Amino acid sequence: MELGETTLIIALVLSVYALAAHIIGIWKKKNELFDSARIAIIGIAVLTTIASIWLFNLFITRNFQYEYVAIYSSFDLPMVYTISAFWAGADGSLLLWAWLISIYIAVIAARGKSYDNLIKHAMPIVLITLTYFFYMLLTVSRPFRQLDFMPADGNGLNPLLQDPGMLFHPTTLFWGYAGVIIPFALMMAGIYLSDDTWTYRARRWALWAWLGLSLGNMFGSYWAYTVLNWGGFWGWDPVENASFLPWLTLTAFYHSTMIQERKGGMKFWNILLILFTWELTVYGTLLTRSGIIASVHTFGESVTAPYYINYMVVVLAATLVLVAWKYNSIQSKKVFESFVSREASFLYNNWIFIASAASVLWGTTYPLLSEAFRGYKVMVGPSFYNQVNVPLGIALLFLMGICPLIAWRKASVSHLNRNFSKPLAAAVIAMIIAFPLGVRDFYAQIAVAGSVLVASTHFIDISRIVNKQKKLEDRGVLKNFGSAFWNNRRTFGGYMCHLAILMIIVAAAGAVVYEKAETFNMRIGGTYSVGDYDFKLTGIDQYTKNNKDVTTALFDVSKNGDMVLTDAEARMYHYVKQESTNVKPMAYTVGVDDLYFSAQAITADSATVKIKVMPMMFLMWIGGFYMLILGILVSLSTIVPIRQKRVSDDVNINQNIKKITAESAL
Template identity: 85%
Template sequence: MELGETTLIIALLLTVYALIAHIIGIWKKKKELIDSGRIAIIGIAILTTTASIWLFNLFINRNFQYEYVALYSSLDLPMIYTISAFWAGADGSLLLWAWLISIYIAVIAVRGKSYDNLMKHAMVIILVTLSYFFYMLLTVSRPFRMLDFMPVDGNGLNPLLQDPGMLFHPTTLFWGYAGVLIPFALMIAGIYLADDTWTYRARRWALWAWLGLALGNMFGSWWAYTVLNWGGFWGWDPVENASFLPWLTLTAFYHSTMITERKGGMKFWNILLILFTWELTVYGTLLTRSGIIASVHTFGQSVTAPYYINYMIVILAATLALVAWKYNTIKSKKVLESFVSREGSFLFNNWIFIASTVSVLWGTTYPLLSEAFRGYKVMVGPSFYNQVNVPLGIALLFLMAICPLIAWRKASVSHLKRNFAKPLAIAGIAMVIAFAIGIRDFYALFVAVAGSVLVVSTHVLDFSRIVNKQKKLEDAGTMKNISKAFWNNRRTLGGYMCHIAILMIIVSATGAVVYEKSQTFNMRVGGTYTVGDYDFKLTNIDQYPQDNRDVQAAYFDVYKNGEIILAKATALMYHYAKQDNINVKPMAYTVGIDDLYFSAQAITADGATVKLKVMPLMFLMWLGGFHVLILGILICLSAVVPIRRKITSDDININQTIKKSTTENIHDI
């Protein structure tokens, strides 16, 4: 029997065994059964890893007798893209998803201390899902299906996917998708057991999954910016939105858990947010891999759509039934005494994220609904998303500025004046200076200037207060006070770094959209053309073979104030003979605070038609999304915060635990 399918069959059998061992072990309270189930989980990870390595091997050796290999690779495909063809289609993507889940649960299984009653029950949910995925891999989504003949060559990979982004964008997204399953399973187990601690246990996994989703979206944005010929970083493409939706709800969940931890509230919010995050994760995979939505991101038609839809329906119905059954045990304390409070800001934060999720989900799903009820698809354009989400983004920006300094329970007028006078004054001064130097656009003035300065000011002011508290505890010198304050509050300050990263992305998007300068020229070799403050001289045209494509290149020298600042900038076009396809390869170069963007529309022997763009502040998007954001998340993950309290009906225990938690040197966002 074929090696790949054999390992998947054994993995399915082991998964079913581990599931039964956990169910009976929990029911009969037999530790030895649970332990055997944990050993089986490790075996599942080994088998899934073996199957994945085997699929890599098939691609590397270009074994076209396997249908999946023949569909997504070819003899002339460069090795880097031959490897990434693993997840180019629905079958390989599902295997990647199952592989990552198996690795996650193997890590959980070998960690004895955390494998308590809650985790045992959560593992049942994970194993049910993993069994279903293995069943799909062996029936309708078979990466190891063999042909009756050996093709001479394969179809090759879609030219749009022959980019380094193919290595990072799908893999980071599925890292996030796999990670979302763990908080979801903990949530189901927590409801069943009436164990409120599931929220605390889920937070670190949620943060890990959030990092994967954030990176996946950033890599997707970079990919669009440097591959797709529309000169943007986000186009509100339906499948592009699919990976954005669970990121929104997971962000809301992480903020919501802070109220649960500190005040014992918003527990029902947490349940709904994690439920919808997992549902939207599966929905995103359905859109991306089933081909039911037309998009540059869909990688081929698939018969798996009904299986994902059925799974989503069953999970939604079962979870809602469980919530209804256990509703009396899901008791949140009333935490909102005033809308002008820290609790109020978290509530508004959640409403903003939910509003954004609903709008994006509606715009993404509407084409399917229109086709179902009207017989044809009506696509929703970027203008709809911008009209809804830009105001929501502005509201979220100013909420980020308010949250660090607003009081818990209720903020008095004197408190607001004392805390926000300086940040508002600084933001006002920044606006006056910006207006004086010529920044008159509303979004640039109020978002990029006032909003960003206000956010930075409040975050810096709050950090200074944390340092002052540390100084009162132990004055060990300025640098030691700062380092100790940072270390003792790194979860908060890591969160602040994430806020700054999001701010950098917002400012970058505002600068690029508002102040973008763009023109398309029919250029001749030796001619000079001006866009904004830059002069572009077309110096040469060249054509040469590269790997599995022919390249046409137009070369430019760029001048500013008569001085050359960039030599041999290129605009490229690729011709793929196998697919008889011509692709434009946009190129972006950062010069100072501007990105110079070259996109060839046509290249001839003595000239070229090229779209030239000057896009200010784009570097902030990649600096914030790929550096500051990652560092902030890693700092948050480094902080192991103990469960401060378990909410019960015993108010005495609640009060005692709250009193204990206030003595800890942790300053919540």
């Protein structure tokens, strides 16, 4: 038998066994069944890994007798993109998703001490999903389907996918997609057992999934910026939106769990957020793989759409039935005593994220609704998303500046004056200073004020934390800060993520509001000015690289008479096999500006090129990649204890010492 499908068949059998062992073990209370199920789970991960390695091998050896390999690769495809072709189609992507889920649950199963009652009840949810995925991989989404003949060559990869972004964007998104199933399963188990500790156990997995989704969206943004010809970093493309939706709801969940942790509130809300996150994750997969919505990212028509829809319906129905059954045990204590309090700020935070998610979901789904009711698709343009989400983003920016310093329960007038007078004054002063410097656009002024407010309140709170550490043990400025940082890693990690988001907002405001763009035609030796920069066309070059012919226009760039860039390129790629000509935009950072070159046409002695000058774009990539990763990793290193006394429907539950470190063990 064929190796790939054989390993998947065995993995399917083991997943069914592990599922049955968990159900019978819970029913009969037989621990030996859980031990054998854990071994089976590890075996599933091993088998799925073998299947994945085998698919990699088929691509590397160009075995075109396999239909999936023949569709997405060819002899002339560079090896790096041959490897990335693994997840270029729906079948390989589903295998990648199942592979990552199997690894995650194998990690949990291998750590036997953490395999407590909550995990035993959560694991069947994951195993049902994994079993369903294996069934799809063996029936309707088969990456190991063989042809009756051996093609002379394969079709090759879509030219738009032949980019380094193909290595990172899909893989990090599926890292996040696979991670979301764990908090969802813990939520279902927590409801069934009336165990509120599920939020503590789910938080770290949620953060891990959030990191994957964040990086996936950032890689996607950078990919669009450097590959697509329109010269932007986010186009509200339907499939971009599909990965953005679970990011929004998961972000809301991570913030709202703090209210449940401290006050025993928002329990039902947290359940809904995790349900929505998992449903939106599957919905995003449906959009990407079904071809039901037009997008530059979609993988084409697929027969798997009904399977994803059926799964979503079953998940929604099962969750609602379980919630209705256990409703009395998940009612929250009333914790909102004032509209002006830390608790209320978290609620407002959630409202903003949900409002944004609702608008994006509506805009993304509307083409389907219009086709169903009108007979044709009506696409929603970026203007709709911007009109809704820009004001929401501004509100979120200011709320991010308020949260660190506002009091719990109720903030008095004296408290507000004491904590916010200086940050607000700094924000106003920054707006005044920015005005004569050329920052006069309304949204740019708001971005300046909000950014200074956020930076000020975060700095004040960090100073307070460091001063507390100093009172405990004064060891000098650097050591005091280091100790405060280490002892408050969760807070500092969160603030680093806030700083990353702040940098992204500033970059977006600068690039959108103060962008200068011109499209012009010039002959070799000609010069054209955009903003403060002079662009001189110095030559035209042509060469062949890998599987494409490259034509490039070369520019020297000067600013105020000083040369700042030489041999800047505006490229066009021609792929002979696909008979496709694609523009390859090039971006160069000069000082605080990005110079963006997009060739429209190139002849032997002239070029038509669109050039953009986009201020502050470098902050987006610094904030998005470096600060975000560092902040999340710092947060993940923190053991968040389950409180020994927490409020749950007027009952104080004394936690066992072992449960205090349950999250760490998981």
